[in-house]
Amino acid sequence: MIESATFHVITTELVVGSFALAGLCFLLHSILTLGKTPNKLAPTMDSTAHVALLFGLLALPFAIISGMNSSPSGAHTSPLLANKMLLSTAGGGLALGVLFARWRMHQDGISRHLHNAFGTISTGCMLLTASLGGTYTRADSLTEFLPFVKESTLLIPSWMSFVVIALIISALFLRKSSTIKHG
């Protein structure tokens, strides 16, 4: 039986590789669409970014679950692990939103660049998460210049999490009903 830690390495590499490709393509897509003349590479970048993001997102739950299982004491016993958890879910949420927006929402001009920015930030979250993994296992990573990510965590009480969830879901429902009525 494969150990959780080994499985975590495999899934993490899938997530990081896919997100890194997606982030690069989002960035290039924004650059290529800056000019007035459409660049023929832009649609390729756009498609590649979203397919890579989708692939990374599919591997993400496996990475998170195997990561939690490979920590003997749990993510709640270290600020670094807690930050890994929060960053990966933040990046996952952004990626999910970006894919949904690409599928269901209108994009032009500024909103396209904003969309690409969200995709790139999602990649940043994932790369930072992976870098924290390096700090945890090897005590060395490219983000050693960010000590606060290792030592402190911004935690909110449970009730506030419920409030955030309720607010966002309500806002999404309100928006949907408003779109149906006036759209």
Place this chain on the structure above:
Amino acid sequence: MRAKLVLLIALVLIVPLDVRGNPGGVGNSLEDMQCGGACHGDANQNASSSLQFSLQSAGTVWVGQPAEITVQISGLESSHDLDQLGIFLLSSTNANGDIPTTDGWTILSDGMGGSNNYIEYASVDSEMLTHSWILRADEIGEKTLYVSVHHGDNTGSDAGSPFFGVSQGFSLSIEPIPENLQRLDSDYQPPTSREIGETTKLCVPTIAAENVVIEWREPAGQAYVLETTQNNQCWEAELPAALTESTIEWRAVLDGEGPQQTTPWFPLASTEPSWEANETALMLQSIAHIIFFFGLVVLVGKSKSKEDHYSDYLEENI
């Protein structure tokens, strides 16, 4: 232009970066010797360490009783520029399954607040390093222990290479304990660490002991006797709290029918209180993150209008 770009990317991928094996160490843990050869990647890249090793036990090693195993590593002259030094205590050199616990030993203390066979020194200042483990043999007979090290070295012709060294085998004879000799209960596990500001109540179970005195000291410092009371077969005493991160040592002196017996000095490390968050709150916050950031992207975006749907339909079908 495209060829130049491809060439540049290829060069970037080919040029090796600053590749160092675990420069921050891997932390004290239970490790096979395999880690010493393979933690740095390809074991063929290892250079041989010139350090010398010795290993000895303090007195007779009785079965079921704690024994202090002291390792000395010499040759750490100023010509060596070591940063991290990892030391293994091994029961064989098979490179796997060679942790002493697989050969009838129990590691009671690694001298650094844990029960590991592999420990790391962040830096070494002296020419000779002495480190002690407290082990307990669970079987009578001859046993062999090995010392192994891995480290970096920024001097000499192999500067920058991962260095690896392993000692000869050191034989230890595990003796049966005389029936009426006063001793610790063979199941006793001494505490190895605690939090700063906490006193530690010891309950030391003994067999055939008429009187027990418990002493404590700072490493190599003056010993203080603790007030010890008997509660059935358990001798109780309270170790004082530490104010900073530090290690104290304690031992028990046992009187009975046989000659006076003294246990090894058991190290007890005091560490900062461990960080712990509410697990449920963390899980909820993680779910809130997914929903919040998903909602953020969707809410700031622009919904498709009927015209957009129509143009999409035209694009797809015409």
